[in-house]
Every structure is written in structure tokens, then in C-alpha cells.
Amino acid sequence: MRSLVGDLLLARLAQSSTAPARGALNRRLCECIRGAIHDGSLEAGSRLPASRELARELGFSRNTATFVYEQLVAEGYLRAVVGSGTYVRERMPDAAPLAPAPRVSGVPPRRSALSQRGFAAIDQAQASTRQWGAFMPGLPDVTRFPQRQFAGIASRLARTMSPSLMTYSTGGGHAALRESIAQYLRQARSVVCEPQQIIVTEGVQQALDLVVRLLGDAGDAAWVEEPGYWGIRSVLAINGIHMLPVRVDVEGMQLPRAEGRENARFAFVTPSHQYPLGPIMSMARRFDLIDHAMRQGMWIVEDDYDSEFRFTGRPVPSLQGLAPDGPVIYVGTFSKTLYPGLRIAYAVVPSDLGERFHVAHSEFYRGGHLLTQAALAEFMSQGAYAAHIRRMRQIYAGRRSMLVSLVERWLGREWIHPLDTEAGLHVVLTLPDAVDDLAIERELLAGGVIARALSRYFVQAPRERGLVLGFASVPEGEMLQPFERLVRVLRARMRK
Ligand SMILES: Cc1ncc(COP(=O)(O)O)c(C=O)c1O
Incomplete structure (x- = not known):
């Protein structure tokens, strides 16, 4: 050797x-x-x-x-x-001649070195390098995750780890986790599903990529909410899918009028809590969308990213549950309920596609992390997942009402976006059209405050200006200072 x-x-x-x-x-x-x-x-x-x-x-x-x-x-x-x-030797000879390791000479990477798809994806890039701090949108309070409890399960499993937990993931992910997810979705989200329909993915991003690659072809079109989740754009760009932005109102995505509807292969929607504005998709729209999809051969991709956190009223059931055998792919994540670095999400596909999705998933990504998946399955079956969600729901309700009361006190209730529905992990502040929200975002960031400009969520020229503020990771007692800074910047900008 x-x-x-x-x-x-x-x-x-x-x-x-x-x-x-x-x-x-x-x-x-x-x-x-x-x-x-x-x-x-x-x-x-x-x-x-x-x-x-x-x-x-x-x-x-x-x-x-x-x-x-x-x-x-x-x-x-x-x-x-x-x-x-x-x-x-610990010390090198003083006059030792430098012997540079031979290097392959070549051309340094240039923009032109990228493929057209590579360009398109990089052009759409939106992910921030800052991921922690007030008011990072979409971020749960990761410090509240019951790390010791989870680590206890994981380390016990690791001590007796069978080879099956150490190989690539096949069959759509760890069987016990798919079982736990199916049970949870049936109970909590009215999703009609069996474990064979579930594919465990490394985040929603991978689930979306898998869906688009397996069900779409380059040149196809997709309806996307306008404004909407920016993460979908790079997935569509890299797969050659053309975006058709569709405006959002109080009933969610406004379906294009029947006569003017451009055919599309996909509709990406967030019906339980439209991202980022907040409306719930009405029943009429849901049925209209399902009906259109069935007649036109369109796939509805339901992104149910944060519906566990609704602070008033009844939970909003999934769209998938309205058409269990229909053309709906349901996508959910543990990023908001637990923490994003866990990188565990899932897609639920119609039963006749389950097997093919499992195969494609291991062909495309060669997944792993089965030990973490097994630990999460046990965490769920012990009831710890449901208990954590219950606890966090209360904490986030308090943080949301603190942020809202700061807005009311310092700015006025009318600054909260009119489509807000008291749910999720963020609040959208609405700004006058003339205000440059991107400049505000930059200025705030320079002063250590994170707030995402609403214009970033538009594919076309932004029709509204605003700021998306995450409250979930900021304890009530730590909100005032960054909020005051935000107000100072806003007031200065509004005077300009
Ligand atoms: C609407 C929406 N979908 C999906 C995601 C991402 O989920 P994941 O972390 O599982 O990739 C986010 C994250 O902020 C989101 O806002």
C-alpha cells in the first residue's frame, strides 16, 4: 500500500x-x-x-x-x-531556492467560458451572502431547534449504523422518513398521499429542479406568480423553461383569462400563503386552475413552504387535496419548521409517477445523508416535530405582533401590505412607487440591517415597491434597535 x-x-x-x-x-x-x-x-x-x-x-x-x-x-x-x-524541518533554510510546483498554464475563467444556460442562471442569482440577522426574510429561529434531542437520536443511530444508512439514497429517500412525512401531510396539510409518492430532496430547490427536469422540456413555458419566489427563476433558466409572470391579487394568482391564456407546461403557485405578499388562493381560483391544468396538460406545482405558521383563523388546506389524482405536485420543506441548513424537503407526486421520480432522483443527484433522514423520521414519530412546531408558532406569533406594533407606532398600519394575511415568517412593508427600494435595501445592509426589496420578487418591471422583513429569528427584545435604524433610513429616503 x-x-x-x-x-x-x-x-x-x-x-x-x-x-x-x-x-x-x-x-x-x-x-x-x-x-x-x-x-x-x-x-x-x-x-x-x-x-x-x-x-x-x-x-x-x-x-x-x-x-x-x-x-x-x-x-x-x-x-x-x-x-x-x-x-x-521546522525551520526552512534561509536561502533555500524556491522551487515552484509546475502549473498548467491556461486561460483564466472568463464570462465567455460559461454556457448560455450558465449565464442565464447566474444572471438570475438572488441568494444573499448574509443569512442571519434582523430582519432576514424566511428564516426561522434556528437557535430554538432542539439540537440536543435531535443529536441524541442521531448519535444513537450512528453508533449502530447499518450499511444501508451509509450508501447512496435510492427509492426516494429513507423509507421511515417518507412514512412519517406522509402521515404528517395527511393529518396537518390534507394532502392525500402514500409514502411511495414521496421523494425526499435536498431542499425545495432540488425538488423543483427534479420536477422541471422530469416533466418539462427546453422551450416549454411556466406561469410564475408576479411577484413571486425568486428561487424558481434559476431552476427554470437552467432548464430552458420560459417564464410567464402572472399577477397576484387578494385571491392569489390571477389566472389569465381563458381566451388569452398562453399554454404553459407548469404553474408554480404558493396557494396557502402567496410568497411574498401573503394572500390565500380562493377556492374558485383553485378549481379553475385544476380544471385548466387537466384540460391543457399542465402541471401545477404547489409550494407549501411555510403554511405551518398561520396565526389567526383556521389552517388553509392544501390544493393537492382537492385533486389527489390530478396534475398536482406538492412540495414542502423542513427549512422553515426546523432550519434551512438541514437541507431536507420533499415532493409528493401522483402515485403512477412515484417510481419514476425515485429513479430519476437517484440518477440526477445520487443523494445521501440517510443517517440525518433516519434521525428526522424518529424525531417525527416521537412527536417532537409537532411539539416544536406548536412551540415555535407561539413564539413567532409574539414576534410578528411586536413587529406589526412597531410598524403601527412608528409608521402607521397602512404601511403593512394590504394583502397580508397574518401568516408565515415575514411581513411586507409597502412603499410609495417613487421610492427606490433597492437603494434602501443597500443602505440598510451597510448599516447591518437586512431587508429585501420587494422589486426583487418581480420578473418584469416592478409594479410595487416595498420591503420584505423577516421577524421569526429576531426576539422581541432585539427588534427595536434595527427597526429604528430602518425607520431613519426610510424617512431620509422619503424626503429625497
Ligand atoms: C416560497 C419559498 N419556497 C421555497 C423556499 C426554499 O425552501 P428550501 O430551503 O427547502 O430550498 C423558500 C425559502 O425561502 C421560499 O420562500
């Missing part, structure tokens, strides 16, 4: 044999070792294989290896310790 040092030197020798400065084997091997010491690949104090071992690993004579070690000891790079071995 070869050592890591052996692997490293063989790779360096292979590079140096194609570099212009060829030379005697001794010299090349010396240069490789010096280079690896200089660039840190061979760390100070690390032990090298015995010369006999090195010779065997590299396929050289023992004399060559001995000569090289002696030479580098003489130069001050290595230290020979009798009876122990040969080590990289």
Missing part, C-alpha cells in the same frame, strides 16, 4: 515530467520534495517514509531515495533522526 507522501510525490513527478525543465531523476525528486515543503503540502515536522519504503512506492532504486534524502538533509530541508526516521 502506498503512503500519502508516496501519492503526492508520484503526482508531482508526473507533472514535472511534462514540464519543460526535465532532468535527472534525483534532481526532479529533490525539486518535488522542496516544492511540496514550500507550498505546505508536506508540513513542518511531518515524517517521511523510510528510504526503502519510498523507493518501493515510487518504483526507484533504494540508492536514489537515499541520495535524495541525504541531499535534502544537507540543504536543511530534512532532518534525520537516528532510529526514528526522516522529518521535514
